[in-house]
Amino acid sequence: MQEIELKFLVPESRLKGLMRQAKVKSSQVTQLAAHYYDTPDQQLAQAGIGLRIRKEGETWVQTIKAGGDGLAARLEHNAVLDNEQVQDMLDNNELMPDLTIYKDTSIATALADFKLKKLAKQLTRLYVTDVQRTTRSLIEDDNDDPNNCLEVAYDYGEIIHGTDDSQREAIQEIEFELVSGDLDFLFLTAKTWCKRYKLCLSTVTKAERGGLLINGRDHSPAVSANLSQLQVSKDSSMPAFVRAAVHNCLLQILPNSSAIVAGSTEVEHVLQLHTGIKRLLAALKAFADFSDEINPDWLPILQQTAVLLDDYRQLAHVVSHVEPLLQTYGAPTVDWATDIDAIKVTPIDAVRANDFQLTLLELIAFAMSDPSIEPKADHLAHDKLEKILSKEYEKCFESDNEPDESSDAELDSDDITDDDNQAEYRLSNHLTDLLYISEFSASLLRKKKTKKKTTRWLKRLKKAQIALEQHSADSRYQQCYELKSATDAHALYGAGWFTATLEHDYDPTAKHLAKFRDSSIFW
Template sequence: MEIEYKFCIPSQRLAALQAAVLRGAHAQIRMEARYFDTADGALSSRGIAFRLRREGDRWVQTVKALGNGPLDREEHNLDRGQAHATGSAPEPQPELHADTVAGTRLLGALQAASGPLAETYGTEMDRVTRDIAFQGGVVEMALDTGRVIAHRGTPQEKEARICELELELKAGPLAGLAVVAARWATRHGLYLSTISKAERGERLLAPQWARPATKASPMKTSGSLRHFLDGRALQRAAVAHCLHQILGNASEIVEGGGHAEHVHQLRIGIRRLRTALRELAPLAPGAFNPAWEPPLVDVFQRLGQLRDQGQALQSIVADLRDAGAPVSDVCTTTNGAPGASAAAIVRTPAFQAALIELMAFAAQGRNAPAANGEDQALDAKDSRRMLQKRLRSLHAQVRHDVQDFAALPVEEQHRLRKRLKRLRYLAEFVAPALDAEGESFLASLQPALTALGRLGDERLAHTLYSKATATDPRAWFAVGWLAARQGLAVADCEKALAHIADMPRLRKAGKR
């Protein structure tokens, strides 16, 4: 298993970075790779990459598969012998990777495939490697520049640029890798990306590539329930879970392929992470670094300003159009997609540095030593008791406000929505430990959150259209229509809130 960070390099910073890499003892090598898959994409659809790569005068066969966290991946390499003068590559032999984690996944995918392996795309790049020592360990740095090529030698030939810096932990503590990564990223304006060279090749093969926004997936245990509920283990699992959503969307945005839904899902990921940092902190006091919060808040709020005049108003604009509004989009953003502005926000050095630290925190094992200033973590029994208490408290607060929702001030209604989100996210973090009613409870929260979200969007739209009347009288139609909608939107919220289910219990460790 490899543990590494991968960064994209802004083109205007490449020359300075190359000079910095070459200052120390280093090695240079030319690499040319051939990637393989089946016609039905049996490997790429499962996050598996299989290649033969010429590294200098040797051929190396490699299989890569997804790991269990944001920093690790399963990988197995085999030397396939010296390269011939003709340049011809050996035939790929997947069976050579048997009895490895990545190889088992590769062979399983091929068994389910509908056809044989075939070459799909290739890479041509120059790699500069250098070891960086830190107290107690070593990091290997690899600077890759070159291109990915698809449909080589045909009229349809396409290519994509490779310009990446990888930092892999070779020896020592993970914290040392994070320090080195943060130093180089800050100094050279680097930004994290989870888009691999293999995925860049897959994008060239597709007629119109568009990676869907990454949404939150259900939490799962990685062992016994007792281990899952252990305070330190649950903290790390929840942070890793949030980072999967954050990094997937942030990578698309910083590389220019993101759209409004990526921005929206990134904000959800950040909100979920902030909930984890707030609600799970007592499980292992001192484990979370308070310095993570400010850059998370900054990016969340700045992206929110983009969304306010973008995706948040799209459905309202459509409804206004259906209602006969003379011009219903006078408040929407018209100067380009939000991706360009969002990319600059996500590349903010402070945000990137926080992500680097969070990834290192999440990648540490359950039995990792306590962080500086970290007090004793709660065991599974005490964690379960604390979480049950907090879930019941949030649920009771929501139920209290639901009783007279329409009479609450707007600020209190908005606070209820935020509290309901915290309840949902915290329940999702412990979903594997919820009793048989857990799934139906989580399902009962969604209609209320949808209704409250719509109410908030309509109020925002009313404010924006009211301001627009100063320069465009046609906005008065939207102001009147939205004012008339307020009572109905509040009633929708009351109806949905009334159907929130009772709070389920957390199962004891060992119970099923």
Template structure:
């Protein structure tokens, strides 16, 4: 009942070659016409649940899908309906399926024991010509499904052109190994949008995916350290991939870029702090993530400064109302997440998130305590000598504070919730003031280049210098206050 698949978009300039490759595989064609249902308030969509009736060749089936444990895994329950088109949606089919009942009742807020009179309505349809190729890789069966068609409402339609790789049975690593050559040859890029989500966006006249923020998750104290790290990486990918999809599709906002950077920073922190927990962590991942983060950086830095710094400068009477023009290359960042090397990295991380756990000599909590104590101690040492640190060392302190915060969030479920909350509350002022100082450093560099062409930039540089002095004093005070905070991981 779990569906494991990866979906990709095919670049326009690769489509002819891709179609020729599929034709050589002697693919089996199938016409798919599907009708998707939801409540008038779209309660199923709010829970990422899809409910459809679909004609597959000559037979109808009814399918319920919901989020699974991992981003590329979904709960799926498919029930055969026969050759005749159903007159209406029949939820009584789920009376014998407890998990399906639970999903529907929670999403639709049903109080009665039965699933009748739910008021579900047709939302949109999809009409797809699918070409299917079945491959046997080692002991795994993989289905390649190439879809062309459209999703439509009574007033709008959107084209579908995508390829899905589904693990019918076997090992996820075989699925990802099978996909990699296709990515390299045809420059396929990951797309986490389901047809249901695309249809919902079309119905709601939305062109852009919602910004994805980090989501809570739990570790089990009985998890091995390698399994815990795999769960952490999986959570970071759940944060990253929807934002990466929006950016790759070139339909994104500054929030997508910001959250993509946060997700990458969380990944880098997890691998740096806890990477020694697994022998399957590849040493090159850190450098690859750092480069991806760097390439996203200038765009996000400018967005952040425009939103936060420029209004303050205007209030202070600045003669300059805008940031200086960027001197960096204006490469479109959407290409970053379509690049084969980025897709390969994401697939490797997805594969790692499914890695087999090994047994530990020490408990997970004991290993976590050692790591947190070390990080806490480093920041306390920085705090007492902060005013004497040079610029690079202050920057290092800021990164240490962020890594500590992310690390605490990763392992919070292992400890008493209120104690963790109080610790993060004590850390937050230091993180915010150090972040403000970093913004001022970035702004200073921008306006130092501008002053040669525009003497009015001297006003801005003077204001920045005064503000830096104030924020640094504030940061030092917050760091010293943090050194007196109570830790939550002591025995």
């Protein structure tokens, strides 16, 4: 069967109020003791599969979870086990899952890449969880649709290392699982609780957290864009296409935002979340007419979050990458601690903001909703994409965007004006938007005979975009060090270094832009 649930982390400040809603007369409290299994090298985890045996009250249940849409839906199979057999295995320290039960089930496809007999011999218990679960049912008070029902489950406990019980991690989260009825009821309820208790979405499963514990990591690695997961076809309708694009962006956004709300300060999580939001903004703006369900209120919230993340990301990149680089060239150390501390809104503040969390919920609901019931469901996306791409392409070559290429000599830094920087910034944004839109659209527009042409054009666009983005970033770093030099003379080295870098890299950047401009479009 398919499990559809939303998981949230609970802020300590809101816990008492939330528990008053979770612990009502009809609620149930169950102690859950779960044993999680994988191979020593975690082959199941790498395939996105979680396998456990859990005691639920007085019943032992073997559960496997796999696949799904990466947002809120996963395949799940539960099998009730014989209590006496389980107890015998526990007494002899031989409790192991039975993989033969999956042979003719819906979960079999998820295990198709494994030889089950060989896998069974490799399985070992990696970690356990000890959780107290408080559950209650919520049924929509609607005579028109009395079947809308979901389960609210608050989990409190810990994950324990399978071979070293001194290694533990606390669990404090709440889940909303759709039992029956419409997705709308799930999302409306989750939004109400999210708004009231300032909940934060998390895509990190207990299995994933257990894997992190045994590997000695606090958070999973940052997730970058993966266009191989973009589910579009030549006959995709306009509503289906824009949902697929949003879905693909969320697959990048949600894991990184989940890590940040859980406390990650890694620059790569911030970078990939920022990139995911920029991709999402490009898609929502370019394909705004593809669906009547797109909410224009999403844009300002996403834009504000992207700006806040970028302010922190740039300074954090200076500390983590630029400073060590400069010091390899003999630069004196510049202390940026006070500058970091002066940032009023940190990534965790930006991502935990209720408006952003509610927007994420609405975007997930949109991506999972049925595109076939929309008025434009019979309009093919393919028919509109050429016009959209052409319009975005033309923005890249407006006269006020282009840097001055009239001289073959190195550009003097004194010639770089604020107007030049603004034009460069606009061009960088246009190229970035064009790249994202083109990547979403390429599989629908390219033909077999023009596949190489499309690949070559995208490659040249990406090179131009990366070169100009780096040039713009170096310009900002130069300004950053120049401003810092007013209070720390050591920063003068960095200001001078980036001034020289900008002069040296101007011509190569202009050549990448010219090469892209001279390439014929693929649509």
